[in-house]
Amino acid sequence: MNTRTAPLPPNRPAAASAATTITTTTDQSYAPYAEALVAHSGRDWLRLNVPGHAAAPGSALTDRFGARVTALDFPPLLDGLDVGPDNPLEQALALAARAWGARRTWFLTNGASQGNQIASMVAPALGRTLVVQRSVHSSVVDGLVLSGLDAVFVQPSVDPEQGIAHGVTAGDVAQALRRAPDAAAVYVVSPSYFGAVADVRAIADAAHAAGVPLIVDEAWGSHFGFHPALPAGALALGADLVTSSTHKLAGSLTQSAMLHLADGPFADRLEPLVDRCFRLVQSTSASALLTASLDLARRALVSGADRITGSVAAADAVRGAVRARGRFGLVCDRFHRFPDVTAADPLRIAVDTRAGGITGHEARQSLSRDHRIMVEVSTDSALVAVFGAGSAPDTERFVDALHRLPSPLTGSDGPSREPLSLPRPGAARLTAREAFLSPSRVVPAAAAVGLISADTLAAYPPGIPNVLPGEVITAETVAFLRRTAAAPGGHVRGAVDPAVSRLRVVAS
Known part of the structure; x- marks a missing residue:
C-alpha cells in the first residue's frame, strides 16, 4: 500500500493525531474501500446471505440494472x-x-x-x-x-x-x-x-x-x-x-x-x-x-482542481449570459444587501424568474416538459440550478431553453399571480418534542388557525420549516402552504394531505 503524503486541499488543516486514526494511509489518490469492494465483487462467490437477490443472474434487478449493481x-x-x-x-x-x-x-x-x-x-x-x-x-x-x-x-x-x-x-x-x-x-x-x-x-x-x-x-x-x-x-x-x-x-x-x-x-x-x-x-x-x-x-x-475550474467557469458563463440578455435576474446579485451574507457559492445559479414574467414553478415545469432539463428546485419567484463540482453541463442548452420560456405573468394582475411572501412563524407555545408527542387531532386548515401545530410543515424543497411542532398556526402560513401545494410540482413535507386542506394540531 502506498502511504506517501499527498498535499491537502486549500484552506485545510492537517488531520488529527493517530489517537483517533488507526491507519497511516495518506495517499488521497487511493480509494481503499471502493477498490476493495470492486475486488471483492470480482471473486466467484456462492452468496447464501443477505441481500436476498444473491447477485444471481436473471433476477428482476439484474434484468433492469445490469449484473454490476447487484x-x-x-x-x-x-x-x-x-x-x-x-x-x-x-x-x-x-x-x-x-x-x-x-x-x-x-x-x-x-x-x-x-x-x-x-x-x-x-x-x-x-x-x-x-x-x-x-x-x-x-x-x-x-x-x-x-x-x-x-x-x-x-x-x-x-x-x-x-x-x-x-x-x-x-x-x-x-x-x-x-x-x-x-x-x-x-x-x-x-x-x-x-x-x-x-x-x-x-x-x-x-x-x-x-x-x-x-x-x-x-x-x-x-x-x-x-x-x-x-x-x-x-x-x-x-x-x-x-x-x-x-x-x-x-x-x-x-x-x-x-x-x-x-x-x-x-x-x-x-x-x-x-x-x-x-x-x-x-x-x-x-x-x-x-x-x-x-x-x-x-x-x-x-x-479534481482542473475539473472544478471548468465547473466554475461554466456557471460563470451562465450568469454572464443571463445578465447580458436582461430578461431574468440573478438572486446572488442581491446578496450584498444583507449583512449576514459574506460570499456566494459559484456553483449555484438561482434565477429570478418573475423578473422574466414566469413563476419559478412554471419555469421548472416547462423546462422539464418541453426541454428535458431538470433543475434543483423552484419557488414561487425563482429556480435554482446546480453544477456539481467537476461536472461540465451543456450551458448553452440551459441558457437557450431558459430564454425560450413563455411569460404568462406579463400583464397579469390576478391575486393568484401576486408574489408569494414568506410567512412569519407563529409564537412557540411548546417544545417540538412536547407538541409532537402530545395527543393530537386533525382539523380543517381554516379551523387550525390559532391552534398549536403537532407537525413540522415545510415547503419542500428546500425543506425549511414554515411551521414547527409547538408553534401557533397563523392564517398567513396556511395561505402560504396551500398556495405552495397548489403550484405545479408544489409539495409540503409533513402535511396530512397533499392539498394541505387539513392540519394536525395539539388536542386542547
Whole structure:
C-alpha cells in the first residue's frame, strides 16, 4: 500500500493525531474501500446471505440494472471490507477526515438528515437549550423532537422580493446566547439553499466566547475548500461539528453523506457522544455502494482542481449570459444587501424568474416538459440550478431553453399571480418534542388557525420549516402552504394531505 503524503486541499488543516486514526494511509489518490469492494465483487462467490437477490443472474434487478449493481451490493461486516485492523473502510474514513480537515469523519447512508439528527441528539449532554437558526432544514427540527431540547431561535434575514431566507449574523447569535444561559450549542446553516454563505468564522467566535460549540449544517457546501474559487469550508473557519451532504455537489450517490468533527476544544467531549448517537441511527445494513461512492467522491474532490475550474467557469458563463440578455435576474446579485451574507457559492445559479414574467414553478415545469432539463428546485419567484463540482453541463442548452420560456405573468394582475411572501412563524407555545408527542387531532386548515401545530410543515424543497411542532398556526402560513401545494410540482413535507386542506394540531 502506498502511504506517501499527498498535499491537502486549500484552506485545510492537517488531520488529527493517530489517537483517533488507526491507519497511516495518506495517499488521497487511493480509494481503499471502493477498490476493495470492486475486488471483492470480482471473486466467484456462492452468496447464501443477505441481500436476498444473491447477485444471481436473471433476477428482476439484474434484468433492469445490469449484473454490476447487484455484484457490488454487499452487507456490512465482511473480512477485507470493514472488519479487522486497518480495514479498507477505516482507511477510507481516515482519508476523508484528512481531506476535510477533521479530527474524525463518519460516513452516513441516510443523507445529511441523519447527520443533523445525530448532532441534535448529542447536544443535550452539553446543555438544555439549542440556539438555532430558524431557517434550518426540517431534519434539525426532527432532531429537536428526538432530543427533547428547548430552542432559542435566531431569525434569518429575508429577501422580501424573493420570499427566501438567507442566514444569521454573529451579533444575532451572541444576542440569542445571552437569552440562553443553559445553551448546549449554536446550530446554523451555511450555505443556504440559494448559495448565500454566512460569516462562519465570526459565528464560531461568538459561540466559543459563550463556551459552546458551533454546529454547521453545511449540506450544500461539501465541496467548499477544495478549490481557490470556492469558499472555505466550515471546519477551516472554526466550526466544531459539520454535516456534509456529499451527494449534493461533491459527487457521491444520492442518500450518502458525511459528518465531520473538528479537532477543537470540544472534540474530546463530543467524539464518544457522536459515535454512540451514530450507532443509534445508522442502519445495521449500510449500503456498500453508497459507502464506496463517498470514498470515490473524496478522491475526486482532492484530485479534481482542473475539473472544478471548468465547473466554475461554466456557471460563470451562465450568469454572464443571463445578465447580458436582461430578461431574468440573478438572486446572488442581491446578496450584498444583507449583512449576514459574506460570499456566494459559484456553483449555484438561482434565477429570478418573475423578473422574466414566469413563476419559478412554471419555469421548472416547462423546462422539464418541453426541454428535458431538470433543475434543483423552484419557488414561487425563482429556480435554482446546480453544477456539481467537476461536472461540465451543456450551458448553452440551459441558457437557450431558459430564454425560450413563455411569460404568462406579463400583464397579469390576478391575486393568484401576486408574489408569494414568506410567512412569519407563529409564537412557540411548546417544545417540538412536547407538541409532537402530545395527543393530537386533525382539523380543517381554516379551523387550525390559532391552534398549536403537532407537525413540522415545510415547503419542500428546500425543506425549511414554515411551521414547527409547538408553534401557533397563523392564517398567513396556511395561505402560504396551500398556495405552495397548489403550484405545479408544489409539495409540503409533513402535511396530512397533499392539498394541505387539513392540519394536525395539539388536542386542547
